[in-house]
Amino acid sequence: MGSRCAEEQEGLSFVAGNATDTSLPSGAYDVVFQKALIHHLPDPAKAFAEAKRLLAPGGTLIVQDRTMEDVRKPGSSEHLRGYFLRSFQNFWPLKNSVAPSRKLLLPLFARSGFLRYQRLN
Structure with missing residues (x-):
């Protein structure tokens, strides 16, 4: 694209x-x-x-x-990823290892x- x-x-x-x-x-x-x-x-x-x-x-x-500060924000209309991470808790270890x-x-x-x-x- x-x-x-x-x-x-x-x-x-x-x-x-x-x-x-x-x-x-x-x-x-x-x-x-x-x-x-x-x-x-x-x-x-x-x-x-x-x-x-x-x-x-x-x-x-x-x-x-993304940064870890961004990843840890709670879900909102401006931060949809927060809803995803709250729903898929097993994703956190991976996120902690890659997001600076x-x-x-x-x-x-x-x-x-x-x-x-x-x-x-």
Whole structure:
């Protein structure tokens, strides 16, 4: 779907590859978007460092993923996952092993060279 969408937008492309070693040119991109990625990686800092390498000066890394704080929110109309997790309690051990916490992620951003952080809801 992403590539089909990109065909309709001049100057936009989607590339699938290894998030920790893309082989794309350094400093060539205004935005790097990591969606639902970091909870799959053993070392998210490597993906953040690669994003930093790819970004042009002043570029933006957008990370959209779940954290343990997000996973533990109660169910509501804005957070349907909370209902799911309450109903399927055996899912919790798996979630605890893959969803990083904000407390863990913020130092990884800094070590990768990202000095500003903005959380959007």
